[in-house]
Amino acid sequence: MYDRLDTGEVKCRLCRHTCLIKNRQRGICAVRENRDGTLYSLVYGKVISRNVDPIEKKPLFHFLPGSTSFSIATVGCNFRCKHCQNYEISQYPQERTFDIPGRDMLPDQIVEAAVRHGCRSISYTYTEPTIFFEFAYDCAQLAKEKGIKNVFVSNGYTGPEAARLISPFLDANNVDLKEVMHFTGKYVVHVFSR
Numbered sequence: 001m002y003d004r005l006d007t008g009e010v011k012c013r014l015c016r017h018t019c020l021i022k023n024r025q026r027g028i029c030a031v032r033e034n035r036d037g038t039l040y041s042l043v044y045g046k047v048i049s050r051n052v053d054p055i056e057k058k059p060l061f062h063f064l065p066g067s068t069s070f071s072i073a074t075v076g077c078n079f080r081c082k083h084c085q086n087y088e089i090s091q092y093p094q095e096r097t098f099d100i101p102g103r104d105m106l107p108d109q110i111v112e113a114a115v116r117h118g119c120r121s122i123s124y125t126y127t128e129p130t131i132f133f134e135f136a137y138d139c140a141q142l143a144k145e146k147g148i149k150n151v152f153v154s155n156g157y158t159g160p161e162a163a164r165l166i167s168p169f170l171d172a173n174n175v176d177l178k179e180v181m182h183f184t185g186k187y188v189v190h191v192f193s194r
Helices: 107-116 129-145 160-166
Strands: 002-004 010-012 032-035 038-041 049-054 068-073 121-124 149-154 172-175 180-183 188-191
Touching (some): 010 038, 038 129, 107 121, 121 129, 129 160
Parallel strands (some): 068 121, 121 149, 149 172
Antiparallel strands (some): 002 010, 032 038, 049 068, 180 188
């Protein structure tokens, strides 16, 4: 989900930032890099966090109540919220480091772990799932085949093309509202959190 430009830059369309990324540079999320006109995900299969959570923690109260969800995340985010409860992983690559931490896992291993733990769903959470979209998409397809539901816990800033692509495989999407203050010199924009 990107466009190659004649300048050697790429325009990412995965989220609403639509980053224009120069060669050997990364987008706002710090985990997508332009390498000679090809945009690479640096976090595919690099699972930094995996847990069995109650579905109510997502928080989804009327979706498979009382069930557990196998929750996964990679590092990185397309927001820079000052109050982020998972900042250690969501903001990790902000320094543009080249080492991307995480346990290498394949989509079938994620689905297998969900089955092994008796989870009725997989939640793509803790950080923004849009930035590990390709991995979430591959996991979600396999999960659907096994009768396992898929949940995004998102900031809602997914691009329209990505939203359309994942929608047949998503069973629930919780959009967390973030509190972000932007000081632009002339005005302040507040987006309120729950």
